[in-house]
Amino acid sequence: xxxxxxxxxxxxxxxxxxxxxxxxxxxxxxxxxxxxxxxxxxxxxxxxxxxxxxxxxxxxxxxxxxxxxxxxxxxxxxxxxxxxxxxxxxxxxxxxxxxxxxxxxxxxxxxxxxxxxxxxxxxxxxxxxxxxxxxxxx
Numbered sequence: 001x002x003x004x005x006x007x008x009x010x011x012x013x014x015x016x017x018x019x020x021x022x023x024x025x026x027x028x029x030x031x032x033x034x035x036x037x038x039x040x041x042x043x044x045x046x047x048x049x050x051x052x053x054x055x056x057x058x059x060x061x062x063x064x065x066x067x068x069x070x071x072x073x074x075x076x077x078x079x080x081x082x083x084x085x086x087x088x089x090x091x092x093x094x095x096x097x098x099x100x101x102x103x104x105x106x107x108x109x110x111x112x113x114x115x116x117x118x119x120x121x122x123x124x125x126x127x128x129x130x131x132x133x134x135x136x137x138x
Contacts, residue, residue, distance in 0.1 A: 009076050009077070012074070012075075012076040013075060013076060013082060015074065016070075016071050016072075016073075016074035016075045016076070016082050017071050017082055017085055017086045017089070019070055019071070019074055020067040020068055020069075020070040020071030020072075020074070020082075020083070020086050020126075021067060021071075021086060021089070021090075022067075023063075023066060023067045023070045024063050024064050024066065024067025024068070024070075024090075025067070027059075027063035027066060027067070028059070028060050028063050028064075031059050031063070032056070035055075040052075040055075047105075047107070048107060050108050053107055053108055053110075053111045056111075057111070057114055057115070057118070060115065060118065061118055061122060064090070064118060064119065064122035064123070064126070065122045065125045065126045065129070066126065067086065067122075067126065068083040068086055068087060068122055068123040068124075068125065068126025068127055069083070069126035069127075069129050069130055070126075071083045071085075071086045071123075071126065071127075072126060072127045072129075072130035072131070073130055079127055079130045079131060079134070080124075080127035080128070080130075080131055081127075082127070083123045083124070083126045083127030083130070084120070084123050084124065084127060086123055087119050087120045087122065087123020087124065088119075088120070088123075090119035090122075090123065091116055091119040091120055094112065094115045094116035094119055095116050097112060097115075098112030098113065098115075098116060
């Protein structure tokens, strides 16, 4: 491998993970906004009921899987490792978010714990879907 390929591969790896994060976040925030606009969720800044947090969790799971799939799909090599790297990053950010907001009465405490808990399984699922797809095409 030449010296110019290594930085390019690293840049592609970083771009794959960032693109997957953007996809997962855009899907989640887009769904949140749609539910706020339709009146399913209360206006931004007002408290939601626990059942609405269940709804948010239910669509974040496939959206996180989709984001992890994008990471694996765009990865220059080792698709599962890229998806899991995004999952570790998501887990870390979720833990920080939970810690920062814990005593601010922003919702039930189970919600940020759940968001953190689904990060790695969703990342694995997105990576696995890509691996199965690659195996089927070979």
